[in-house]
Amino acid sequence: xxxxxxxxxxxxxxxxxxxxxxxxxxxWLIAEGVCxxxxxxxxxxxxxxxxxxxxxxxVKLYLYETTPYFKGTIAAFNIQTNNWAARHVFKxxxxxxxxxxxxxxxxxxxAVWHGYHSGYFMCFVLELIIVQFETRAGQLIRDSERLSxxxxxxxxxKVLYVAQQxxxxxxxxxxxxxxxxxxxAKWLLVYKSVYFIGHIFFLSQIILMPFYRKILIPKKHxxx
Numbered sequence: 001x002x003x004x005x006x007x008x009x010x011x012x013x014x015x016x017x018x019x020x021x022x023x024x025x026x027x028w029l030i031a032e033g034v035c036x037x038x039x040x041x042x043x044x045x046x047x048x049x050x051x052x053x054x055x056x057x058x059v060k061l062y063l064y065e066t067t068p069y070f071k072g073t074i075a076a077f078n079i080q081t082n083n084w085a086a087r088h089v090f091k092x093x094x095x096x097x098x099x100x101x102x103x104x105x106x107x108x109x110x111a112v113w114h115g116y117h118s119g120y121f122m123c124f125v126l127e128l129i130i131v132q133f134e135t136r137a138g139q140l141i142r143d144s145e146r147l148s149x150x151x152x153x154x155x156x157x158k159v160l161y162v163a164q165q166x167x168x169x170x171x172x173x174x175x176x177x178x179x180x181x182x183x184x185a186k187w188l189l190v191y192k193s194v195y196f197i198g199h200i201f202f203l204s205q206i207i208l209m210p211f212y213r214k215i216l217i218p219k220k221h222x223x224x
Contacts, residue, residue, distance in 0.1 A: 009194050010170055017173020020180055024078070028058040056080075068164040070134050073172060074127075085110060104128055119178035119187050126175035126198065133202045136209045144216040174198040 035041040035056035043055035057079060064076035074082065089109050093102040107124040114120045141147045150156060175198065178187035191199070 006194055006197070010197070013173045013177065013190075013194070014166075014170045015173075017176050018169065020173075020176060021077075025059050025061070025064070028078075029061070032056050032058060068161060068168050070127075070130050070168060070172065073168070074131070081110075100128075100132065103131070114179075115182075117182040118184040119180070119182040122184075122187065123175055123177075123179035126178075126202075129199075129202050129206070130171060130175060133206050136206065140209065140212055140216065143213070146216060171198050171202075 032041065036053045041053040041056045043052045046052050058081075059079065060076040063072060067073060067076065085106055090102050090106045093105050096102050096105065107128050108121075111120040111124045141151055151160065174194075177190055178184075181187040181190070
């Protein structure tokens with residue numbers, strides 16, 4: 001990708017990320033099918049009395065493909081590991097007194113779990129930053145009447161969905177880069193080629209979020 005314009009590199013990163021993630025999903029779906037055939041996937045009966053076979057499910061494929069939110073992807077991807085980490089790591093860190101600190105510690109644990117390559121740590125650092133941005137942006141939209149009306153507009157919903165989904169897939173792939181490339185010499189080279197666009201965007205937006213709130217939310221309705 002050396003010498004290409006930034007937007008073209010971003011498209012390549014997005015396509016690469018989509019293909020790379022499906023290597024994991026393919027393995028999980030095959031493994032889930034094997035577990036179901038062996039009877040290990042049985043998880044009881046649903047509300048209607050039908051048998052449920054999702055005990056070994058590791059991906060919610062429809063949610064994974066349709067959600068425009070990073071949190072939605074996290075909820076749909078690598079389910080078993082995420083549930084285990086939530087139960088045995090995140091919930092045991094309540095003593096820290098901070099949800100963000102608990103999230104950071106849990107992600108640090110997951111990084112070490114995968115290995116000691118710098119790429120794992122960068123990937124999970126980006127996950128923490130992006131989730132924080134998404135949470136604060138969501139709060140801003142809910143608290144701002146103007147933004148809420150814009151998002152709820154029937155004329156804009158489809159356009160916003162396409163834009164948000166494109167944004168979502170680009171930066172999901174962007175954050176996956178170090179996880180796959182592992183060595184800092186490799187993933188830094190790619191990030192430099194796109195001028196660390198993801199790092200700069202998300203960190204700057206988190207810093208600017210209080211200013212957005214002051215501009216877009218009347219003082220009497222403001223909650224910091």
